[in-house]
Amino acid sequence: MQKVVEKSPKVALFATCLTDTLYPATARAVVTLLERLGCSVEFPLDQTCCGQMHFNTGYPDHARGLAGSYERTFAGYDAVIIPSGSCTGMVRDIHPQLGAEPAPTYELSEFLVDVLGVTDVGAYFPHRVTYHPTCHSLRMLGVGDKPLSLLRAVRGLDLVALPDAESCCGFGGTFALKNADTSTAMLSDKMRHVLDTGSEVLTAGDNSCLMHIGGGLSRLRTGVRPVHLAEILASTEEDPWAPATR
Amino acid sequence: MGTRNPVTWLGSPKFPDAARTALANTQLRSNLRKATGTIRGRRAAAVDEMPDWEDLRLAGEALKDEVLANLDVYLERLEKSVTERGGVVHWARDAAEANEIVLRLVRETGSDEVVKVKSMATAEIGLNEALEAGGVTAIETDLAELIVQLGNDRPSHILVPAIHRNRSEIREIFRREMPDVPEGLTDEPRDLAEAARAHLRRKFLSAKVAVSGANFAVADTGSIVVLESEGNGRMCLTLPETLITVMGIEKLVPTWSDLEVFLQLLPRSSTAERMNPYTSVWTGVTPGDGPQAFHLVLLDNGRTSTLADEVGRQALRCIRCSACLNVCPVYERTGGESYGSVYPGPIGAILTPQLVDDPHDKQAASLPFASSLCGACYEVCPVRINIPEVLTHLRARSVTARGRSPESIAMAAAAWVFSSPSRYERAQKLATFAKLISRNGRITRLPGPGAAWTSSRDAPVPAKQSFRAWWKENRG
Numbered sequence: 001m002q003k004v005v006e007k008s009p010k011v012a013l014f015a016t017c018l019t020d021t022l023y024p025a026t027a028r029a030v031v032t033l034l035e036r037l038g039c040s041v042e043f044p045l046d047q048t049c050c051g052q053m054h055f056n057t058g059y060p061d062h063a064r065g066l067a068g069s070y071e072r073t074f075a076g077y078d079a080v081i082i083p084s085g086s087c088t089g090m091v092r093d094i095h096p097q098l099g100a101e102p103a104p105t106y107e108l109s110e111f112l113v114d115v116l117g118v119t120d121v122g123a124y125f126p127h128r129v130t131y132h133p134t135c136h137s138l139r140m141l142g143v144g145d146k147p148l149s150l151l152r153a154v155r156g157l158d159l160v161a162l163p164d165a166e167s168c169c170g171f172g173g174t175f176a177l178k179n180a181d182t183s184t185a186m187l188s189d190k191m192r193h194v195l196d197t198g199s200e201v202l203t204a205g206d207n208s209c210l211m212h213i214g215g216g217l218s219r220l221r222t223g224v225r226p227v228h229l230a231e232i233l234a235s236t237e238e239d240p241w242a243p244a245t246r
Numbered sequence: 247m248g249t250r251n252p253v254t255w256l257g258s259p260k261f262p263d264a265a266r267t268a269l270a271n272t273q274l275r276s277n278l279r280k281a282t283g284t285i286r287g288r289r290a291a292a293v294d295e296m297p298d299w300e301d302l303r304l305a306g307e308a309l310k311d312e313v314l315a316n317l318d319v320y321l322e323r324l325e326k327s328v329t330e331r332g333g334v335v336h337w338a339r340d341a342a343e344a345n346e347i348v349l350r351l352v353r354e355t356g357s358d359e360v361v362k363v364k365s366m367a368t369a370e371i372g373l374n375e376a377l378e379a380g381g382v383t384a385i386e387t388d389l390a391e392l393i394v395q396l397g398n399d400r401p402s403h404i405l406v407p408a409i410h411r412n413r414s415e416i417r418e419i420f421r422r423e424m425p426d427v428p429e430g431l432t433d434e435p436r437d438l439a440e441a442a443r444a445h446l447r448r449k450f451l452s453a454k455v456a457v458s459g460a461n462f463a464v465a466d467t468g469s470i471v472v473l474e475s476e477g478n479g480r481m482c483l484t485l486p487e488t489l490i491t492v493m494g495i496e497k498l499v500p501t502w503s504d505l506e507v508f509l510q511l512l513p514r515s516s517t518a519e520r521m522n523p524y525t526s527v528w529t530g531v532t533p534g535d536g537p538q539a540f541h542l543v544l545l546d547n548g549r550t551s552t553l554a555d556e557v558g559r560q561a562l563r564c565i566r567c568s569a570c571l572n573v574c575p576v577y578e579r580t581g582g583e584s585y586g587s588v589y590p591g592p593i594g595a596i597l598t599p600q601l602v603d604d605p606h607d608k609q610a611a612s613l614p615f616a617s618s619l620c621g622a623c624y625e626v627c628p629v630r631i632n633i634p635e636v637l638t639h640l641r642a643r644s645v646t647a648r649g650r651s652p653e654s655i656a657m658a659a660a661a662w663v664f665s666s667p668s669r670y671e672r673a674q675k676l677a678t679f680a681k682l683i684s685r686n687g688r689i690t691r692l693p694g695p696g697a698a699w700t701s702s703r704d705a706p707v708p709a710k711q712s713f714r715a716w717w718k719e720n721r722g
Contacts, residue, residue, distance in 0.1 A: 015713050015714070017664065017670070019713065020674070020712050020713045020714055021674050021677055021708060021709070021712050021713075022706045022708055022709060023706070023709070024709045024711060024712055024713035024716055025709075027713035028713065028716065043713075043714075043717045043721070045667060045714065045717075045718070045722075046667050047667070048663075048664040048665070048666075048667060048670045049664040049670075051664075053660070054657060054660070054661060055638060056619060056638055056641070057641060057645075057653075057657065058638070058641030058642040058643075058644060058645035058646075059642070059645060059654075059657045059661070060638075060642050062657060062658065062660075062661035065661060065665055066661070066664055066665070069664075069665065135618070135619075135620035135621055135622075136621070138621075139620070139621035139622070139624070139625055140621065166622075167575050167620075167622075168575045168618050168620035168622070170575070170618060171618065172617070172618025172619055172620070173619075175615070175617065175618045175619070176618075176698075176699060177695055177696075177698040177699060178262060178615050178698075179261065179262050179265060179576075179615065179616060180262075180698040180699070180701055180702070181262065181265055181266045181269050182262075182265045182269065182576055182579060182580055182616070183618070184701070184702040184703075185269050185275075185579040185580075186575050186576070186579060186618070187702065187703070211706050212703060214706075215699070215703025215704045215705060215706070216702060216703045216704075218688060218703075218704040219690070219702065219703055219704045244709065
């Protein structure tokens with residue numbers, strides 16, 4: 001993949017439909033973080049959705065249209081940053097199968113570590129945190145320990161390893177609805193492991209998985225809060241993270 | 247379509263319903279968690295010590311693809327070499343034909359009993375039931391198959407069909423069903439194995455006919471290969487006078503030396519062993535040594551139609567190792583019976599619907615949806631079957647076969663919204679009304695299909711302002 005080499009790369013943010021609509025604080029955090037690191041961030045307003053839900057549920061024709069829109073919206077950018085492993089996987093692995101040629105697209109932690117070459121982003125987050133490696137970031141993208149290396153460099157952050165971290169939380173898009181009972185059985189084991197760490201915060205690179213695990217943690221009143229990786233990395237001593245007001 | 251393909255069990259509910267029942271079985275959950283967890287760890291260790299594992303996987307994939315691309319050539323080559331060495335080759339289009347051939351061959355020997363080596367192909371065609379209907383008793387000699395057979399149970403795993411049973415349950419099955427069960431049988435694995443050994447030994451010594459499957463068949467030489475761990479296979483393959491092997495047509499390798507790749511891939515992936523304990527190879531008939539009559543039944547049963555599907559055909563690379571079952575988070579919780587087929591787990595979810603080859607079979611059509619697409623199966627597959635790719639491919643096939651549905655209308659509506667930034671923006675504004683059903687910052691109950699979500703999770707409350715609206719206001 002082509003790498004961005006300019007001193008101040010001009011990049012586009014693809015917020016994803018889920019984060020744009022339900023978790024805008026994550027997208028604002030990406031902008032804050034990338035600008036702090038010297039990037040100039042654009043948000044092309046023609047963007048909507050990558051088509052993953054359609055493709056994975058068995059509607060590739062609808063997904064094909066959305067892959068085409070993505071290609072046109074981001075044509076000409078050196079890099080598109082997505083705060084989601086699974087949407088990045090959809091764009092990079094599946095869009096070409098659907099006949100689209102997307103601009104170079106990176107999941108946030110990949111862009112920070114591989115392209116910008118930073119692990120210490122100057123963040124401050126004084127909380128006990130555990131990290132769930134989401135399936136698509138792990139297996140489709142192969143982000144490896146990039147998110148962990150970013151978290152380890154955050155000042156004040158107490159990182160606790162999540163037992164059985166690599167097993168799926170049970171979200172799987174429409175799987176969570178079509179096979180709700182099985183999904184819940186997977187979720188319950190994931191929540192048990194999260195609680196075992198004694199963490200206040202659960203983080204990941206995907207708001208979809210966090211919505212799922214977080215929805216379960218909230219239902220059980222566990223008091224553990226899901227926070228996207230971008231929000232932790234954007235937090236500083238001068239401008240510390242605060243829960244989003246809704 | 248003629249007769250029903252017995253690859254799925256008659257009357258099995260669709261996956262979500264079968265899974266709901268299985269998930270409520272706490273004993274099953276505990277047995278599976280323990281068993282799959284143990285075997286997962288052992289496999290990972292056995293694979294990690296191989297520096298060339300990825301190369302082996304690539305070689306396995308390439309060999310299988312070569313066979314599948316030239317299957318007609320290799321099958322005829324196999325037929326020729328088996329025949330030259332004194333074997334008899336039979337061709338079976340489907341389960342009914344295969345069962346008929348085997349029953350006829352057994353009857354011709356005058357025997358009314360066969361001993362069996364564990365075999366997926368014969369389970370797939372429901373051979374035991376067909377033999378029983380024809381007055382022939384089939385005796386399973388693999389320990390786990392014996393447990394399933396005695397317990398009048400269904401296999402729930404490709405390699406360990408009794409994985410859903412723990413040792414005290416096995417003791418109860420033996421005490422209840424084994425005619426010559428020793429008194430005071432404990433639930434020590436050693437004791438249980440000894441009871442099975444004594445029971446089976448009598449059968450091995452008396453049986454005139456054996457039925458086996460095949461792990462591999464070498465087209466060049468006509469050699470058939472069976473891998474097993476208990477020695478029961480070796481007994482069945484050498485003692486009886488007649489040997490009948492039922493083999494799926496995709497089980498071929500071109501040459502003898504190609505086995506080198508698979509004899510490394512299979513044991514480490516399936517039982518986490520460095521070398522397989524009992525590997526039996528035979529070529530036709532050897533006068534004065536072993537069975538003096540050898541029949542090879544080549545089974546299609548949906549394989550040719552699977553081969554015609556450019557994406558789906560990779561499922562035919564499968565060497566039945568079960569690694570995908572052991573790492574699957576869905577299988578680990580629902581067990582094998584929920585899949586309603588002799589092929590459970592991720593490989594079953596892509597193989598069963600293709601072998602059934604009936605888009606209107608709702609049970610089979612539900613199987614490709616029994617996955618969160620986490621990709622753990624693809625990662626461990628020794629022949630690199632991209633199971634998630636085939637799953638989404640088969641989902642699209644199911645959707646097309648189903649035609650118009652509330653879901654397809656909703657999906658079309660969503661695509662229509664997403665295809666226009668202004669429509670999308672208006673939909674985002676509408677979504678903020680969901681706030682009205684929230685209480686104390688939580689949505690605990692959604693209407694319609696969303697109810698399945700809120701059965702166990704709170705739903706997120708949409709933000710007052712979308713990111714897009716914020717950007718327009720502050721940066722636009």
